[in-house]
Amino acid sequence: MSWDKRFGAKAMLAASALMVAGIVISPTPAEAGVVVSSSGPSAGQYPVGRQISASDRITLRDEDTVTVLENGGTRVFRGAGNHALNQASAASNSRAFASLTTQRSAARARTGAVRTGGTTEVSNPSLWYVDVAAAGTVCLPSRDNVRLWRADTQAESTYAISPGVSASAARRITFLAGEMLARWDMSEPPVEGVTYRIGHGSNTGPVEVRFVFLAETPEEPEALASTLIANGCMVQLEQMSSAMVGG
Helix, strand or coil: CCCCCCHHHHHHHHHHHHHHCCCCCCCCCCCCEEEEEEECCCHHHCCCCCEECCCCCEEECCCCEEEEEECCEEEEEECCEEECHHHCCCCCCHHHHHHHHCCCCHHHCCCEEEEECCEEEEECCCCCEEECCCCEEEEECCCCCCEEECCCCCCCEEEEEEECCCHHHCEEEEECCCCCEEECCCCCCCCCCCCEEEEECCCCCCEEEEEEECCCCCCCHHHHHHHHHHCCCHHHHHHHHHHHCCC
Protein backbone atom coordinates (compact mmCIF):
# COMPACT_ATOMS: atom_id res chain seq x y z
CA MET A 1 0.00 0.00 0.00
CA SER A 2 1.38 3.45 -0.88
CA TRP A 3 1.57 6.27 1.61
CA ASP A 4 -1.01 9.03 1.05
CA LYS A 5 0.85 11.99 -0.41
CA ARG A 6 -1.58 14.37 1.23
CA PHE A 7 -0.48 13.24 4.69
CA GLY A 8 1.67 16.22 5.69
CA ALA A 9 -0.60 19.25 5.72
CA LYS A 10 -3.72 17.50 6.95
CA ALA A 11 -1.84 15.57 9.63
CA MET A 12 -0.17 18.66 11.06
CA LEU A 13 -3.43 20.63 11.04
CA ALA A 14 -5.20 17.82 12.86
CA ALA A 15 -2.43 17.47 15.43
CA SER A 16 -2.36 21.24 16.00
CA ALA A 17 -6.13 21.29 16.51
CA LEU A 18 -5.90 18.55 19.11
CA MET A 19 -3.13 20.35 21.02
CA VAL A 20 -4.83 23.77 20.83
CA ALA A 21 -8.03 22.23 22.14
CA GLY A 22 -6.13 20.86 25.12
CA ILE A 23 -6.80 17.25 24.23
CA VAL A 24 -4.25 14.94 25.81
CA ILE A 25 -3.43 11.90 23.73
CA SER A 26 -2.77 9.06 26.15
CA PRO A 27 -0.76 5.97 25.28
CA THR A 28 -2.88 3.69 23.14
CA PRO A 29 -3.90 0.34 24.66
CA ALA A 30 -2.72 -2.70 22.74
CA GLU A 31 -6.23 -3.63 21.59
CA ALA A 32 -6.87 -0.20 20.03
CA GLY A 33 -5.54 1.50 16.92
CA VAL A 34 -4.53 5.10 16.36
CA VAL A 35 -5.24 7.19 13.26
CA VAL A 36 -1.95 8.31 11.70
CA SER A 37 -3.31 9.81 8.47
CA SER A 38 -6.66 10.90 7.10
CA SER A 39 -7.82 12.77 4.03
CA GLY A 40 -11.03 13.40 2.16
CA PRO A 41 -14.52 14.60 3.16
CA SER A 42 -14.52 12.65 6.45
CA ALA A 43 -11.02 13.64 7.59
CA GLY A 44 -12.45 15.86 10.31
CA GLN A 45 -14.21 12.87 11.89
CA TYR A 46 -10.97 10.86 11.97
CA PRO A 47 -8.24 13.33 12.98
CA VAL A 48 -4.67 12.20 13.40
CA GLY A 49 -4.35 10.87 16.96
CA ARG A 50 -7.90 9.57 17.32
CA GLN A 51 -8.01 6.15 18.95
CA ILE A 52 -10.08 3.47 17.26
CA SER A 53 -11.22 0.38 19.15
CA ALA A 54 -11.60 -2.97 17.46
CA SER A 55 -15.39 -2.67 17.31
CA ASP A 56 -15.64 1.00 16.29
CA ARG A 57 -17.32 1.58 12.95
CA ILE A 58 -15.29 3.64 10.49
CA THR A 59 -17.79 5.22 8.11
CA LEU A 60 -16.22 6.69 4.99
CA ARG A 61 -17.37 8.44 1.85
CA ASP A 62 -15.97 8.59 -1.66
CA GLU A 63 -12.40 9.95 -1.79
CA ASP A 64 -11.85 9.25 1.91
CA THR A 65 -8.63 7.58 3.08
CA VAL A 66 -7.88 6.71 6.71
CA THR A 67 -4.69 4.98 7.84
CA VAL A 68 -4.74 3.27 11.24
CA LEU A 69 -1.75 1.89 13.11
CA GLU A 70 -2.97 -1.22 14.91
CA ASN A 71 -1.53 -4.49 16.21
CA GLY A 72 1.98 -3.44 15.22
CA GLY A 73 1.01 -2.82 11.59
CA THR A 74 -0.89 -0.32 9.46
CA ARG A 75 -4.25 -0.64 7.74
CA VAL A 76 -5.53 1.74 5.09
CA PHE A 77 -9.28 2.18 4.59
CA ARG A 78 -10.42 3.84 1.36
CA GLY A 79 -13.69 4.82 -0.26
CA ALA A 80 -17.33 4.74 0.73
CA GLY A 81 -18.46 2.09 3.18
CA ASN A 82 -18.44 0.93 6.78
CA HIS A 83 -15.21 -0.56 8.10
CA ALA A 84 -13.98 -1.95 11.42
CA LEU A 85 -10.61 -3.12 12.73
CA ASN A 86 -12.08 -6.41 13.93
CA GLN A 87 -13.04 -7.38 10.38
CA ALA A 88 -9.43 -8.35 9.76
CA SER A 89 -6.26 -7.83 11.73
CA ALA A 90 -3.37 -5.74 10.49
CA ALA A 91 -0.27 -7.77 9.78
CA SER A 92 2.42 -7.10 12.36
CA ASN A 93 5.54 -5.38 11.11
CA SER A 94 7.63 -5.65 14.26
CA ARG A 95 10.87 -6.00 12.31
CA ALA A 96 10.43 -2.61 10.61
CA PHE A 97 9.47 -0.98 13.91
CA ALA A 98 12.45 -2.51 15.74
CA SER A 99 14.80 -1.34 13.00
CA LEU A 100 13.47 2.22 13.17
CA THR A 101 13.67 2.50 16.96
CA THR A 102 16.93 0.70 17.72
CA GLN A 103 19.52 3.09 19.06
CA ARG A 104 22.55 1.92 17.12
CA SER A 105 26.12 3.08 16.81
CA ALA A 106 27.24 5.09 13.79
CA ALA A 107 29.49 2.24 12.70
CA ARG A 108 26.49 -0.06 12.34
CA ALA A 109 24.19 2.45 10.63
CA ARG A 110 23.17 1.91 7.04
CA THR A 111 21.19 4.13 4.70
CA GLY A 112 17.67 2.86 4.16
CA ALA A 113 16.71 2.45 0.52
CA VAL A 114 13.24 1.85 -0.89
CA ARG A 115 12.77 0.91 -4.56
CA THR A 116 9.71 2.47 -6.18
CA GLY A 117 8.88 2.46 -9.88
CA GLY A 118 12.33 1.31 -10.94
CA THR A 119 14.12 4.01 -8.92
CA THR A 120 15.73 3.84 -5.52
CA GLU A 121 14.51 6.34 -2.93
CA VAL A 122 16.76 6.77 0.09
CA SER A 123 14.95 6.95 3.42
CA ASN A 124 16.04 7.75 6.95
CA PRO A 125 16.57 4.34 8.62
CA SER A 126 16.05 5.51 12.23
CA LEU A 127 13.48 7.60 14.04
CA TRP A 128 16.31 8.96 16.18
CA TYR A 129 18.40 10.42 13.35
CA VAL A 130 17.73 14.11 12.69
CA ASP A 131 17.10 14.68 8.98
CA VAL A 132 18.98 17.88 8.03
CA ALA A 133 16.49 18.52 5.22
CA ALA A 134 13.27 18.18 7.26
CA ALA A 135 11.83 21.08 9.25
CA GLY A 136 9.67 20.57 12.32
CA THR A 137 9.74 19.23 15.86
CA VAL A 138 11.93 16.20 16.54
CA CYS A 139 11.34 13.80 19.42
CA LEU A 140 14.47 12.11 20.79
CA PRO A 141 15.12 9.72 23.70
CA SER A 142 17.84 12.01 25.11
CA ARG A 143 20.29 14.83 24.35
CA ASP A 144 23.18 12.38 24.31
CA ASN A 145 24.72 11.15 21.08
CA VAL A 146 22.47 13.16 18.74
CA ARG A 147 23.07 12.11 15.14
CA LEU A 148 22.34 14.16 12.02
CA TRP A 149 21.35 12.32 8.82
CA ARG A 150 21.49 13.22 5.12
CA ALA A 151 20.18 11.38 2.08
CA ASP A 152 22.87 12.34 -0.45
CA THR A 153 26.21 10.83 0.61
CA GLN A 154 28.19 11.32 -2.59
CA ALA A 155 30.37 14.25 -1.54
CA GLU A 156 31.70 15.85 1.61
CA SER A 157 29.26 18.47 2.86
CA THR A 158 29.24 21.03 5.66
CA TYR A 159 26.18 22.37 7.48
CA ALA A 160 25.89 25.34 9.84
CA ILE A 161 23.70 24.96 12.92
CA SER A 162 22.66 28.03 14.87
CA PRO A 163 20.14 28.71 17.66
CA GLY A 164 17.55 31.08 16.22
CA VAL A 165 18.79 33.50 13.58
CA SER A 166 22.13 34.19 15.26
CA ALA A 167 24.62 33.34 12.52
CA SER A 168 27.49 34.39 14.79
CA ALA A 169 26.66 31.51 17.15
CA ALA A 170 26.59 28.92 14.35
CA ARG A 171 28.55 25.70 14.70
CA ARG A 172 29.55 23.65 11.69
CA ILE A 173 29.33 19.93 11.23
CA THR A 174 30.77 18.04 8.29
CA PHE A 175 29.56 14.86 6.61
CA LEU A 176 32.47 13.01 5.06
CA ALA A 177 32.11 11.71 1.52
CA GLY A 178 30.19 8.44 1.58
CA GLU A 179 28.86 9.03 5.12
CA MET A 180 25.21 9.59 5.95
CA LEU A 181 25.71 10.50 9.63
CA ALA A 182 27.44 13.28 11.52
CA ARG A 183 27.54 13.87 15.26
CA TRP A 184 26.03 16.95 16.91
CA ASP A 185 28.71 18.87 18.81
CA MET A 186 28.13 17.43 22.28
CA SER A 187 30.07 20.24 23.97
CA GLU A 188 26.83 22.15 23.36
CA PRO A 189 23.99 19.60 23.13
CA PRO A 190 20.65 20.76 21.76
CA VAL A 191 18.30 22.47 24.19
CA GLU A 192 14.63 21.57 24.33
CA GLY A 193 12.31 24.28 23.05
CA VAL A 194 15.03 26.23 21.23
CA THR A 195 14.57 26.67 17.48
CA TYR A 196 17.70 25.70 15.54
CA ARG A 197 18.41 26.64 11.95
CA ILE A 198 20.27 24.02 9.92
CA GLY A 199 21.72 25.56 6.80
CA HIS A 200 23.69 24.16 3.89
CA GLY A 201 26.16 25.81 1.57
CA SER A 202 23.98 25.02 -1.46
CA ASN A 203 21.16 27.17 -2.78
CA THR A 204 18.59 25.51 -0.52
CA GLY A 205 17.36 27.58 2.42
CA PRO A 206 17.89 26.52 6.04
CA VAL A 207 15.36 24.38 7.85
CA GLU A 208 14.20 25.05 11.39
CA VAL A 209 13.94 22.29 13.97
CA ARG A 210 12.96 22.10 17.62
CA PHE A 211 13.63 19.23 19.99
CA VAL A 212 11.53 17.36 22.52
CA PHE A 213 13.38 14.92 24.79
CA LEU A 214 11.14 12.10 25.91
CA ALA A 215 11.04 11.15 29.59
CA GLU A 216 10.02 7.66 28.47
CA THR A 217 10.13 6.08 25.03
CA PRO A 218 7.13 3.76 24.45
CA GLU A 219 8.00 0.29 23.20
CA GLU A 220 4.71 -0.35 21.39
CA PRO A 221 4.12 1.23 17.95
CA GLU A 222 0.66 2.54 18.82
CA ALA A 223 1.86 4.18 22.04
CA LEU A 224 4.89 5.69 20.33
CA ALA A 225 2.70 7.06 17.53
CA SER A 226 0.47 8.73 20.13
CA THR A 227 3.52 10.22 21.84
CA LEU A 228 4.85 11.61 18.55
CA ILE A 229 1.47 13.13 17.74
CA ALA A 230 1.07 14.66 21.21
CA ASN A 231 4.46 16.38 20.87
CA GLY A 232 3.96 17.50 17.27
CA CYS A 233 6.71 15.25 15.86
CA MET A 234 4.86 14.71 12.60
CA VAL A 235 7.88 14.04 10.36
CA GLN A 236 8.76 11.04 12.53
CA LEU A 237 5.14 9.88 12.58
CA GLU A 238 5.09 9.87 8.78
CA GLN A 239 8.47 8.12 8.70
CA MET A 240 7.30 5.36 11.04
CA SER A 241 3.93 4.86 9.40
CA SER A 242 5.37 4.85 5.88
CA ALA A 243 7.93 2.19 6.81
CA MET A 244 5.25 0.01 8.37
CA VAL A 245 2.60 0.26 5.66
CA GLY A 246 1.86 -3.10 4.12
CA GLY A 247 2.88 -5.11 7.16
